[in-house]
Amino acid sequence: MDKNQKIGIVGLGLIGGSIFKALCALRCDVTAVSKTRSTIEKAHYYASKVSKDLNTVKDCDIIFVCTPINKTKKVLSQLNKIIPETTIVTDASSIKGFVVKKQYNFKFIPSHPMAGTENRGFEASYESLFDGAKWVFTSFEKTNENDLKKLTDIVVALGATPVFTTAKEHDKAVALISHMPMLFAQALFKTASKNKLAMKLASSGFRDMTRLAMSNPEMAQDMIDINKDNIIDALEAVRQTCDELIEENYRTQIEPIIEQRREMYDNKGKNTL
Ligand code: NAP
Numbered sequence: 001m002d003k004n005q006k007i008g009i010v011g012l013g014l015i016g017g018s019i020f021k022a023l024c025a026l027r028c029d030v031t032a033v034s035k036t037r038s039t040i041e042k043a044h045y046y047a048s049k050v051s052k053d054l055n056t057v058k059d060c061d062i063i064f065v066c067t068p069i070n071k072t073k074k075v076l077s078q079l080n081k082i083i084p085e086t087t088i089v090t091d092a093s094s095i096k097g098f099v100v101k102k103q104y105n106f107k108f109i110p111s112h113p114m115a116g117t118e119n120r121g122f123e124a125s126y127e128s129l130f131d132g133a134k135w136v137f138t139s140f141e142k143t144n145e146n147d148l149k150k151l152t153d154i155v156v157a158l159g160a161t162p163v164f165t166t167a168k169e170h171d172k173a174v175a176l177i178s179h180m181p182m183l184f185a186q187a188l189f190k191t192a193s194k195n196k197l198a199m200k201l202a203s204s205g206f207r208d209m210t211r212l213a214m215s216n217p218e219m220a221q222d223m224i225d226i227n228k229d230n231i232i233d234a235l236e237a238v239r240q241t242c243d244e245l246i247e248e249n250y251r252t253q254i255e256p257i258i259e260q261r262r263e264m265y266d267n268k269g270k271n272t273l
Contacts, residue, residue, distance in 0.1 A: 001157040002150065003028055008057030009064045010075055012039050012050070014116060014216075015092045016066030017125025021046060022158050025127050031057050039122045058082050062151060065091040069222035072099060080104045088147050090137075094174060094219065095226045096167035100139045107147050112136045112170065113160060118214040131159035132270040138167040175230030179223045180238070183231060185212040186220075 007023055009016045012034035023030045024046040031049040033056060034040055043050040054075070057063050063083070067075050072093050079089060083106055090111045091099055099110050115133035117124060135155045140148055152162045165173075189210045192198050224231065245253055266272050 001026075001028075001153040005029070005061040005150070006031065006059060007062050007064070007154065008032070008060030009066060010054065010057065010079075011035075011065065011067035011071075012043050012122045012125070013066060013068075014120050014124045014129075015113060016064065017043070017122040018115075018127065018129035019064055019066065019092075019158065021125060021127040022130065023154075026157060031060055033057055034122070042122055054078055055082060060087065062088045062154065063090070065089065068218050069093045069095060069226065070218070073102065076102070076104060076108070080106065088151055090151055094178070094223060096136075096138045096170045098226050100167050107143065109140050109143055109148060109151055110138050110167065111151070111155075112138075112174070113155075114163075115160070118211060118216070120216040120219075128159065130155070132268070133160045134163045134271070135160040136163050136165060136170055138165060138170050140164065171227055172230050172233070175227050176234040176237070179227050180231045180234035182212040182215050182220055183224065184235070184238075185210045186215075189213040 003026075006029045009020050009023075009030065009032045012020055012032055016032070016034070017039075020030060020032050020043065030047050032043055032047065033051060033054050034043065035052065037052075040050050040052065049056065057079075060083075063079065065072055065075050065079070072091050076089070076091065076099070079087075083089070085105050085107070087106045088109060089104070089106045090109050092111065092113055093099055094112055096110050096112060113130055113133060113135045115129050117129075135152075135158075137148070137152070155162055192202065192206070264271060264273060
């Protein structure tokens with residue numbers, strides 16, 4: 001990674017804060033913009049160029065937009081008016097199809113870091129969040145190879161592995177592994193909470209299965225609003241698989257599931273695929 005380049009971050013929450021802390025630790029030239037005074041004060045402990053003023057990222061070479069999903073398009077439009085055409089911009093939104101619908105003057109390379117927790121805000125962010133994670137890039141077909149490399153070099157320096165796909169395929173895949181499981185965990189919790197004995201008896205299995213029920217509600221609402229069709233398709237696919245498991249030979253189906261699930265994650269919990 002070229003440490004002489006100026007990197008901007010907009011939105012110092014879980015994702016933006018983690019990028020910020022990791023880049024500060026790598027002694028990069030970072031300028032950050034966030035909304036709330038207390039977040040800005042906390043971020044000053046790591047770097048001096050942190051403020052509420054979006055104009056401060058004007059001369060950055062690369063900008064990461066890490067605001068909530070519902071604010072991302074507005075911030076991208078604001079940046080469109082103030083930054084030069086040479087600036088490389090990425091966003092971190094968990095859904096990609098909606099951000100690529102508009103054209104921008106800058107070099108836009110949408111992305112999505114596949115790392116996170118159920119917590120939100122700068123205090124929940126940490127330097128090693130992206131260590132061992134995948135980082136998806138979409139809609140890069142018209143992107144100059146050098147520009148893509150500048151961006152992926154940063155992601156690699158944060159400990160992540162770049163993965164390339166289309167916005168459409170991305171949105172389908174994350175509905176299956178993230179958005180639908182979140183909704184399912186919430187529905188499971190809501191259903192079980194109607195049974196007092198079940199709630200009293202619930203132990204670690206229920207705890208693990210429902211961790212995603214505590215997801216950031218603003219982000220969850222955006223996922224449901226924007227990626228609803230893919231979430232419904234994913235729920236239907238899982239329902240069909242449940243039917244197959246119950247009605248066809250359960251034992252022959254379950255053995256490869258157990259084996260694949262066991263091999264998929266290493267002893268640090270990282271996906272090996
Ligand atoms: P978050 O913790 O709620 O952080 C977003 C931060 O953006 C807020 O804390 C707020 O900072 C700031 N902000 C809001 N409006 C702003 C504006 N107009 N200008 C500048 N800053 C603004 O959310 P997050 O989890 O980091 O998510 C950020 C993005 O990453 C979303 O697009 C999400 O889909 C994506 N993502 C999330 C996860 C995850 O697991 N959470 C994983 C991958 C990708 P203040 O504290 O200053 O108000």
